[in-house]
Amino acid sequence: MPDVFNWQIGRNMAYEYEANRPQRQVAWVFDTNKCIACQTCTISCKQTWTWGQGQEYMLWNNVETKPYGFFPTGWDVRLLQMLGPGGWKDGIYQGKTVFESATSDERVKGWQPESEHWAYPNVGEDEPAGATDRGTYVPSIPHDVWFFYLARICNHCTYPACLAACPRQAIYKRPEDGIVLVDQARCRGYQECVTACPYKKVMFNNVSGTSEKCIGCYPKIEQGEQTQCVTSCIGRIRFAGFISPPGKVDEKNPIDYLVKVRKLPFLRQMFGDGVDAAIETYKKTKDDPSLLGLQMLMGATPKIIHQFKVEKETAYGYDADGKELVNVPLREPTFIRKYFDDANNVYLHNIT
Ligand code: SF4
Numbered sequence: 001m002p003d004v005f006n007w008q009i010g011r012n013m014a015y016e017y018e019a020n021r022p023q024r025q026v027a028w029v030f031d032t033n034k035c036i037a038c039q040t041c042t043i044s045c046k047q048t049w050t051w052g053q054g055q056e057y058m059l060w061n062n063v064e065t066k067p068y069g070f071f072p073t074g075w076d077v078r079l080l081q082m083l084g085p086g087g088w089k090d091g092i093y094q095g096k097t098v099f100e101s102a103t104s105d106e107r108v109k110g111w112q113p114e115s116e117h118w119a120y121p122n123v124g125e126d127e128p129a130g131a132t133d134r135g136t137y138v139p140s141i142p143h144d145v146w147f148f149y150l151a152r153i154c155n156h157c158t159y160p161a162c163l164a165a166c167p168r169q170a171i172y173k174r175p176e177d178g179i180v181l182v183d184q185a186r187c188r189g190y191q192e193c194v195t196a197c198p199y200k201k202v203m204f205n206n207v208s209g210t211s212e213k214c215i216g217c218y219p220k221i222e223q224g225e226q227t228q229c230v231t232s233c234i235g236r237i238r239f240a241g242f243i244s245p246p247g248k249v250d251e252k253n254p255i256d257y258l259v260k261v262r263k264l265p266f267l268r269q270m271f272g273d274g275v276d277a278a279i280e281t282y283k284k285t286k287d288d289p290s291l292l293g294l295q296m297l298m299g300a301t302p303k304i305i306h307q308f309k310v311e312k313e314t315a316y317g318y319d320a321d322g323k324e325l326v327n328v329p330l331r332e333p334t335f336i337r338k339y340f341d342d343a344n345n346v347y348l349h350n351i352t
């Protein structure tokens with residue numbers, strides 16, 4: 001098997017195919033701290049892409065409550081149990097990847113969900129970990145009782161497990177934007193991709209007999225638009241854009257700035273050991289104009305922001321040609337309404 005460099009785990013690993021970088025890679029950043037689990041993203045994706053027969057159960061975007069929420073049931077803990085303890089040392093992952101753990105009769109280590117595992121997308125919703133005595137006051141972090149909302153879509157992986165697993169080579173990564181798609185004409189329904197995806201983001205359609213997955217809203221990306229799940233997000237927690245290849249950084253690109261300069265989107269279990277530094281950076285956002293500006297630009301325009309700057313208490317977003325798309329003040333201005341409007345002889349405050 002070819003040896004490829006995986007920058008997420010800081011080392012080389014075995015993969016089914018040679019490394020093949022797209023010309024550019026679409027990427028999403030989610031600020032999980034701001035998500036309110038309203039599921040507007042889930043429904044907007046569903047109404048757009050998965051309203052047909054055989055797609056009834058499919059949620060290409062879903063939002064689950066961690067630690068007890070899963071769709072399908074137990075998707076993450078089952079795989080972690082199969083892989084065994086991993087661990088990190090000096091920024092390098094010490095455990096085995098899903099490719100390195102595979103036995104001689106499989107391409108990727110994985111788990112195939114049964115239909116019942118797809119039946120409870122709301123399992124664990126709003127259920128916290130731990131318990132406290134009645135009247136307990138929680139003065140400091142970390143709290144004894146916690147939960148958080150985890151919004152999930154396909155990651156359009158650099159080394160997709162779904163693509164590696166398919167014996168038909170029916171899954172491909174688009175060279176122009178890195179979006180991973182299932183070729184519906186080639187697919188024969190082997191479902192190796194469903195078993196292999198560590199995030200369980202490929203789903204089988206019993207009516208068409210083929211597998212389907214998040215298409216990265218490619219018709220929108222091609223038009224310079226952010227995806228449905230991003231533009232519909234009530235909490236404005238999401239950014240879609242393009243991330244530079246490993247080793248390259250464009251500090252004006254909002255995705256690069258969040259991922260590579262400030263290293264924010266890490267969640268320990270899923271993305272590695274950068275989470276502690278990321279939390280410390282995030283906690284200082286209110287005193288950090290660049291980060292605060294990026295927060296304000298999230299959800300501020302349906303267009304893809306290629307460059308940004310923060311100047312004079314205002315955040316600006318630009319398209320690929322440098323044209324301004326949007327500007328947002330870092331702090332909402334305060335207006336104090338007069339108590340009485342002399343011109344119209346009317347009270348402006350509620351006096352009841
Ligand atoms: Fe990666 Fe899974 Fe998406 Fe394939 S379906 S690109 S393995 S997240």
Ligand code: SF4
Binds near residue numbers: 044216227
């Ligand atoms: Fe659905 Fe598009 Fe979001 Fe993918 S990118 S989850 S297809 S809305």
Ligand code: SF4
Binds near residue numbers: 034063232233236
């Ligand atoms: Fe969270 Fe936004 Fe989805 Fe609502 S629309 S559940 S805030 S990601």
Ligand code: F3S
Binds near residue numbers: 169182191192193
């Ligand atoms: Fe391949 Fe998955 Fe179809 S393994 S044949 S893309 S169901």
